Amino acid sequence: MLQKTCCIVFTVLIFCVASFAQKKVSFVFSHLNESTGMPSNSVYSSLQDRDGFIWLGTTDGLLRFDGSHFNVFKSNYKTHNSLAHNYVIDLFEDSDGIIWAATAYGFCYFDKKKLEFVSFLEDDLGKFGRCTSIACDDSGNVWVSGENFICSYSKKTKKFTRYKHQSGVPGTVSSNETSVSSIAKDPVNGSVWVSTVKGLNYYDAKKKQFFNYLNNPEKIPVFDDEWKGAIKIIGKKLYCYGMKLKKLIIYNLETKQIERTITSEAWQGLKVLLTMMIDKNQNIWISFYDSAYYIDSSGVPKEIEYDSNKKTSIGGRYFSTIWQTDDGTIWMGTAAKGISYTNPDKIFYKVYSVPFIDTLTLVKREYESFNSFAEAEDKTWWLGTWSSKLIHFDPVKKTTEIFSIPVTKTPGRVKYIHSVCDSKNVVYVAAQEGVFYLDKRTRKVSALPLPPKIDLKSTGTMAIQLIGDYLWVRTDAATIFSYHISQKKWKEYYLPHNVQKGFYTTRFFLELDRKGELWVNLFPEGLAKFSEKKQAFVVEKISNHHPFEEWFYQFRKDSLNNFWIPSLGFGLVKYDTQKKRYQNWREADGLISDNCVAVCPDEFGQIWTCSLNKFSIFNPINNQFQNFKIPYNEGEIDYRNFMFPLKNKHILALQKGYLIEFMPEKVASEVPKSPALISSLQTPDSTFFINSETKKIALNATQSNFSINYSVLTPYQEQYKYYYMLEGYDENWVAADNKTTANYTKIPGGEYEFKVKTVVNNKSIEGKSLIIEVDTFFYKTKWFLCLILLMIVGLGFAFYRYNVQKTAEVHHLQIQTTRLQKDKTEIQYQNLINHLNPHFLFNSLTSLNSLIATNPKQASKFLKRLSLIYRYILQNKEKELVSLEEEIAFVQNYIDLQKSRFEEGLQVSIQIPDEYQMYRIVPVTLQNLLENAIKHNIIEDESPLLIAIYVENNFLIVENNLQKKHYVETSNKLGLTSLQTLYHYLSNRKLEINETNDKFTVKIPLL
Template sequence: MAGAIIRTCFWLACLLICLAGPLSGQQRPVHVEFGHIREQDGILLQSITCFQQDRDGFLWVGTNNGLNRYDGTHIVRFRHQQNNPNSLLNNQIYALCEDKQGNIWAAFENGVSCFDKATGQFRHITTVQNQLLGICKNIRCDRAGNVWFTSRHRGLFCYETKSGTVQYFPCYPADRTGGVHTLPNGLVEDPFQPGFWMAEIHGIRYFDTVRRQFTTCRKNPEKLSIFTPNDVSALAIDGNHLLIADHTDQCIVLYDLQHQRILKRIKPTNPKDREDFYVASIFVDRRHNLWVSTWDTRSFYIDAQTDQFTSLSHAKSEPTALGADIIWGAWQHPDSSVWLATVNGIAYTNPERALYDIYDLAALFPALPDERGLISFVEDADGSWWLGSSIRGLLHYVPATNQLDVYRLPNRTAKYPWGMPVTGLSRRGNELFIGSDHAVYRFDSQTHQFREISLPPEARSIYLRSFRLQGDRYWVFGDGKRAFAYDIPSARWQVYPIQSISQDPRFLVRQSLLDRHGQLWLDIYPEGFARFDSQQHGFVVTDTRQADYETTICSLAEDPNGAFLMATTMHGLVQYDPVSRRDSVRAENESMTLSQSTAALPDRFGNIWVADFNVFSVITQAKKQVLNFTLPINVNTARYESYLFPMRNGHILSAQKGHLVEFKPENLGLSPLRQTVLLNRLLLPDTTRILYGDTLPVHLNVEENSFSIEFSVLSATTKHRYLYKLEGYDEDWNEANGQTRASYTRIGGGDYTFRVKAVVGETETGETHLPIHIDTPVYNTGWFRAALLTLVLGLMYWFYRHRVRQTARLHHFQIQTTRLERDKAQIQYQNLINHLNPHFLFNSLTSLNSLIITKPKEASVFLRKLSVIYRYILQNKNKELVSLQDELSFAQNYIDLQTTRFGKALQITVSIDSVYLTTQIVPVTIQNLLENTIKHNILDDENPLYIRIYTEEDTLFVVNTLQKKDFVETSNKQGLASLKSLYGYLSKRPVLVTETATHFLVGVPLL
């Protein structure tokens, strides 16, 4: 009895629920999915605090472990080095900015630093007015190019870039410490006025950079309502609006800067979220939505239109969740994706380009996912959705309000209290036609009343599988060779045969299709396709072939070209041409994640969507690309099938057990954003060069002819292909094949241009150039080759001319040899005669006799030198040349004899450069010239004869004062002429003879 009462109460409760209808009326939260960047090039990106994109396109990422420059693939890391004063100030970074010169500024625990890209060095500011800065958590570059930063307890500072000086502006001049307490994300520049807004625990304050004055709640001459003593923890600018995190009032204040009035206060709707709404960071995206994080580790997405708070989950079990409990900073990519700085790396999402929205109906109706969940769909005129489930009745869902109503079918049983599966749903006006396994119903969407349609006798005992509304006819198909058409105006059934010769007792209709011409097609087993023929009053089989995949067909649709698309669990996507009656397995199956599929549907752009469970593949219209992705739902279950339904707005709705997923094909076909391909580093065998926009072009020396270049597009949501070439070396573009590095080895010297472009699908999204000069080895330079060729030709010409000259000279020498020998013999004879003539012997013997009487010792020396002279003449009489040093030694003996003879009447000086001592001269040349000088000039003590022997410019000069005798007894006038003739054969340079009024000079070439 008690059990019966309990069962009765249960059914009554169920009936009340059914009559009440709504299961939930709460607003549907926005579904936000995140991707993550946590590691690149082996470098962990963790504890991220801030972002700054520089003018070159790189993203600078500040962390608790140093500064990183990120290009989308590669990371260049900057860290503090103990013994390097030009390295990072320390590794704890709070804020970043870029000045007008492209320098990167960073705020640290103990000051600020500026990174100069040209030098690759940091310069630091740690003290101002001989006081330590302390913790600096905000830094901004204003429109004038000056850099402003805050110290947590000292106040506001300005670095003037023109003068290179730092100015300090305490909030309370009477308090040397500044009397402030600023937090990160607490300094923003006013977009209209020259000034900055500061967040501080004693209230928001404004600093006028022209008047150099603060406006606060204590000093508020204009009585603006925004200045209150409330604790302000964070600020953000949104166009002409200022967003203020008011900790005291637990809200975010939206303040109009132009009209100086508060527009609204945004507060969490959930009481739990309002408990301590202490905001740590606010970021505003381009659509004015807010991304907010609080100090008690809660993060929210706030919709700009509704101010609705969506909590951002960070559960480890959800791979597409935020992944961290706090957001420190944010940046929005040009493609509209939002990048969030978290303690667990970069989390990124793109609400503007979201490919789908997920509706979690199971959260509203927990029993919905039982068995297969949602299996049919039809759209109402008001935009709401009617849904059929496998065992949980008929559902009505309003996406705009997240309202769900559930209605039990009349054919419910004790086992299935909500009714049997709703296999087919069609709408005609305000009425729904509902097809189930063994029943068909009409449902009034206004009164919510069911009316069962009595089936014809032939249909009452068969399993009904497919339902189709065609104008005023409602078609029902199932097991057997009959089709049933319900005429809605007359409420009568008509039975049509399926004209098949098959005797298979398993004959059935699996799918039905209305093609673009309005013809009705059936997918039948075991034959193929049948088409309705009104003239034959039945369905005519058009294809009787039995392919192996036919037993696994799960869905049937028509593509824009009129071909039928069939999702099969055996061969994936299969295509059938009803005109040629040929089928084919789509080649794109090889590019899909799974080889099987349970649903396929084309969209309005010609793309084909293929589903199997939560795994999807999209074949683009050009059929050259397959996009594969997996939905973050139903990961742990396979007890359901995927369904795809077209929507009036061109979207595609997928039923996924307890979820609905609305796909947006227009976002799939968005034109790829044109982006710059960033050149990150030039890798050489022994070093690495970081590339910046101002460091181009690149100059490499001869040894640096092997190198690699890193490149990438800064994007997390779009996959790019890269093509590159080195102009001057590569003839065509090279495919990077998934790599982001181009390597070259042993490149010859010259000027090159490295070009790299990014491609998405078939669209080029950007190209970058890098001029490269490689020094050419000397032996490969053009001038060297020209000089070498000229030298070779010159040598050949010289050799030819030399041979001609040598032949001519040889002939000339043969002619002149006799004359030379004669002249030489004559000169030698003349020299001997000169020294053996009676006058020389007489004079020498007279001098010797005088010395013997007066100076016996000197007489011996005189006699020895006289013998040396004659010995030298006899030893060299057959030599053409002797060294100048030997000739001078010989001449000195002769000079000594003549000095002894003439005394002070003869003054001879010798000044010979030592570099000429090894040169050669004809034997007794100096002696001949001296003898000739003494012979032709007057010598006496009162008017001595001065002779100077010296060298200059490869010539031996003998010059004397001119004191000519009137008559010379032994002169034959041939001495100098013979000397000239002899040297004419030995040298191209002539013997110089110069006579002036006071001097006589003879210059003999040194050989």
């Protein structure tokens, strides 16, 4: 009997566990995909690097995500430094901060300093092809697995090693096939684990061999020939999935024991583990190729609910990669629908998927929505709709009843239900064309008889309020009625104001304060309160009226008995009932939108307000806003929001087609305080990616227009306010609100520091900075302008000096010309004197006389030469230059005269090439030089005077041997000096005089 009972109990327990395992867990997911600016919807791998950025491997490139911006890295076959392939399957960051990527064609790493990729496509054994997993061990080896290979790459030696299964050889890998498997680094021993189709392998770096089911001396319990799929090492534990046993295995790397296994009845059939993660709360998130599961502290796997029609559902049946950021957000990359993210600890609302939504959409009115609400004592909900439907919904049982309100079809009248009030047996409903009530026992809807003064043809019934046995009804005229339910009697109260023309008929409200007093909103008077003593409504004497009163929506009381009022276009308004004053907050103060249409205080003193799908939570104590959005009715504008307090102290928001229950107790008073990341700088022609290795960005002069992207890695961007400054250009911090891009144009050259900081709840968070150096066009630089100024001054001064110098030179030249002219005249005069001097003439006549007596013919020739000499001197005395040919012919006559006198004692050699005959020379130069040589040297037959005349380097050389006389009668030592001065006047080439022990040489420049 006991055994049978135990079997029954065990069977029941198994059934309960199995039933419980089949339950699904629902999370509120938001999404990033191509429609929200993501470059690709297919995300297969991810990691968060040490700089804080998220890297995403997709089928269309590698992405880097900073919370707002995606930087895209692509493969480009035209360059050698791009991504190996656009299909990125796995990612890993090594101890040096290098990002490694396994792709569909080889693997690569990203050099953060050079901002370029280095790819590896093959080794000595061939091409790698598709790489499925990548990891690095503690020895600096990069391990890569492909479809049919396993290899390691040494970063030190730059060499590859391939590992193959060798049958019968212990210590080799268990299989070459590693498709849809992975490599994981062992943090305990510093080596790696490799998953193959033949089970797990551990590589021992010291022994240089693999341990697996074929080589298992230590009897490691996880070694078998079962395909484990992907493996994960988290902390010091290895997680893998036994497909035969249908178990998630948790293996302790230190104790080398299986610490725990988890199974589920749902894990039937061939399940291939794709990826998994353990969050900060030690919950396990695990994904197979057809489903995803969540395992909390109970240890029971619950499938994560997927509903393609539900916007807050996960983006697919499974996720390919998963990670968690510091703020607790769980991010999941899906194969086809981008990124889905959630934060279970911060999910502070739940959405009701109510069955009657489909019924309501049959009305085919785009602006169909919920418009009014009342909560019953049993905590069920009564809802009024635009199409005059009264709906009874049980949020626990998810049951629904729908009742139609029999409103008439008066042209120009709206038909929706304005207000709903619940009592023990009756539900009261106010529509514009009457007040109705539902008998809860009979489930019948009837019209409440109205007093004659409510003419529904011209007056509409609006807000209703149930106070004890009285039902108060407000109309769109200047009257309010109270209905005594027990006595079925009406009483009329006039409002002290006139309804303004154009005042929206939907904005007539009633509200009870904390004291149970009834209030109404008026325009332009403000607010009025019902006085029991006066039995009338008394207008509040408000000290500061504002134009926004015309745009008030339904107001709510807080715990201090103040009223909070949303307004269309003027933000959130508070009416202080004690000070009788308005106070206003708008977008500039941190409110998410100026168009507020609903408000509701919570039990913690915070004020919730909304504008369609955008919400703000305001803390009046510290004057701070928390802003957020919900992923419903995005882009929808044809509906109105309403917010109501619930008996469980939650807040119910009525959206178009959705009911959202907010849980204020789950709203953290502090949001994550993450520093901003500066992710990239963009110019019109370039993109510079920023990371921890980037100390400075240098821009050329043409890149003075640029934008800088920054962000906080959190999905709650609307809670952050950014401030940035380009120090050296901006004088003050620039308030960017929640914008994450700073734009600058025409920045002057110089060095600047870009700073960005974030503010949450009026508290600044640690900022980031980046040095930016902008080059300057050379013609705009200070040195260039100074150079131009110096050049202008220098040119002016040079021009002045030039004029002064030229004037002085002209004056000097004039003096020199005068002097040279005088020198020339003197030389010519001296030449004439030399040839007319008594000695020359006497010697010549003496020679002539002797010749006449002895040789009359020779005397005749002598006389003729003498006359030619004097004719040449007289003819050329005014000339500056004569040809060398003329000068040689002249001097030959002179030589002949002297030869007749000295005979063999004078020997003259003239060697002048024909090409120099037309060069020019000062007249009588040679004669002067010959005369000078004869005058200063001894001439004897035994010691002849040897004179050579020849040309060398465009100089005419006159050279004689030196046999000086002790005394020269007619020498004034000025002949050669005057000749040098004359040649200096005529040419920039000097007449040179050189004297040695045995030679005297004169070099005359040929002109």
